[in-house]
Amino acid sequence: xxxxxxxxxxxxxxxxxxxxxxxxxxxxxxxxxxxxxxxxxxxxxxxxxxxxxxxxxxxxxxxxxxxxxxxxxxxxxxxxxxxxxxxxxxxxxxxxxxxxxxxxxxxxxxxxxxxxxxxxxxxxxxxxxxxxxxxxxxxxxxxxxxxxxxxxxxxxxxxxxxxxxxxxxx
Amino acid sequence: xxxxxxxxxxxxxxxxxxxxxxxxxxxxxxxxxxxxxxxxxxxxxxxxxxxxxxxxxxxxxxxxxxxxxxxxxxxxxxxxxxxxxxxxxxxxxxxxxxxxxxxxxxxxxxxxxxxxxxxxxxxxxxxxxxxxxxxxxxxxxxxxxxxxxxxxxxxxxxxxxxxxxxxxxxxxxxxxxxxxxxxxxxxxxxxxxxxxxxxxxxxx
Numbered sequence: 233x234x235x236x237x238x239x240x241x242x243x244x245x246x247x248x249x250x251x252x253x254x255x256x257x258x259x260x261x262x263x264x265x266x267x268x269x270x271x272x273x274x275x276x277x278x279x280x281x282x283x284x285x286x287x288x289x290x291x292x293x294x295x296x297x298x299x300x301x302x303x304x305x306x307x308x309x310x311x312x313x314x315x316x317x318x319x320x321x322x323x324x325x326x327x328x329x330x331x332x333x334x335x336x337x338x339x340x341x342x343x344x345x346x347x348x349x350x351x352x353x354x355x356x357x358x359x360x361x362x363x364x365x366x367x368x369x370x371x372x373x374x375x376x377x378x379x380x381x382x383x384x385x386x387x388x389x390x391x392x393x394x395x396x397x398x399x400x401x402x
Numbered sequence: 403x404x405x406x407x408x409x410x411x412x413x414x415x416x417x418x419x420x421x422x423x424x425x426x427x428x429x430x431x432x433x434x435x436x437x438x439x440x441x442x443x444x445x446x447x448x449x450x451x452x453x454x455x456x457x458x459x460x461x462x463x464x465x466x467x468x469x470x471x472x473x474x475x476x477x478x479x480x481x482x483x484x485x486x487x488x489x490x491x492x493x494x495x496x497x498x499x500x501x502x503x504x505x506x507x508x509x510x511x512x513x514x515x516x517x518x519x520x521x522x523x524x525x526x527x528x529x530x531x532x533x534x535x536x537x538x539x540x541x542x543x544x545x546x547x548x549x550x551x552x553x554x555x556x557x558x559x560x561x562x563x564x565x566x567x568x569x570x571x572x573x574x575x576x577x578x579x580x581x582x583x584x585x586x587x588x589x590x591x592x593x594x595x596x597x598x599x600x601x602x603x604x605x606x
Binding site: 321 | 455458463467
């Protein structure tokens with residue numbers, strides 16, 4: 233069967249983030265989730281914290297958690313590769329329950345990510361597996377409930393959980 | 403181009419700088435990076451010391467997260483020059499977030515101390531205070547003399563941040579030597595440490 237990943241509306245994702253108790257969105261600009269970033273920036277109930285690198289974003293999330301906040305790290309798949317050391321040092325060794333939303337930019341919607349021709353998409357899940365970070369694919373509006381579940385999982389396991397955004401948000 | 407920083411014998415020592423900071427510390431969360439960690443904890447033991455190990459320049463943004471979570475609590479990061487260079491963009495991130503409770507100390511000894519004292523790039527020309535000022539920090543200062551630092555620190559702390567203070571320090575011999583491998587998998591120090599700091603802040 234051919235799978236066709238569907239876009240999720242930024243408003244739906246924002247609502248799910250608010251329902252999950254997310255207070256801060258730490259982000260590096262991401263083409264794939266740009267409509268969500270715009271919605272977050274426009275919503276006064278959510279704080280938007282911009283970082284210049286995903287390594288910084290990981291550390292900011294950890295610090296926010298120390299201070300009692302509930303953040304999410306919103307990045308693009310290229311940024312996942314860029315922040316491996318802090319995911320290891322803070323996520324794995326530090327046991328910080330950081331939830332990441334990772335945009336799979338340019339993913340072929342008709343294929344599973346690991347079958348994608350592009351290495352950036354194809355290797356994202358294997359990389360997370362190597363880092364022992366659980367991951368879940370948000371491949372349409374029916375998967376939005378994964379956001380709240382990811383926080384429960386991250387806190388239960390004491391470590392990061394990644395949500396892969398399969399199609400560009402609208 | 404010659405090194406324009408004072409000769410090492412005319413610079414303050416790291417330990418003297420830490421003494422000055424420890425005397426001022428009250429209830430601040432302090433994030434000491436790399437070789438400052440042990441000497442700082444020995445001087446200023448607290449359940450608000452947030453340990454930073456192996457994040458390759460992540461101390462400043464780890465501290466930034468705490469500062470943004472708790473704008474009512476002072477947050478100090480004791481950073482290294484080589485560490486900050488690894489994530490120099492953090493200066494713009496901090497300046498943009500602009501937490502008034504944020505003090506960024508940079509120990510500028512000019513070398514990567516733990517890896518064998520190799521010089522940092524552009525040593526003698528680079529100014530971290532200058533970089534922070536141009537990035538948009540609210541306040542910056544630069545000292546090589548510990549008495550001058552001690553004399554001005556109260557005034558600096560009275561101003562809103564983010565503030566960066568660059569301290570030109572003499573290198574120490576803090577070459578990293580790994581210990582023997584553990585007999586069983588330990589809980590890493592960072593994982594043991596941060597819940598203590600979280601709980602201390604929660605009890606405020």
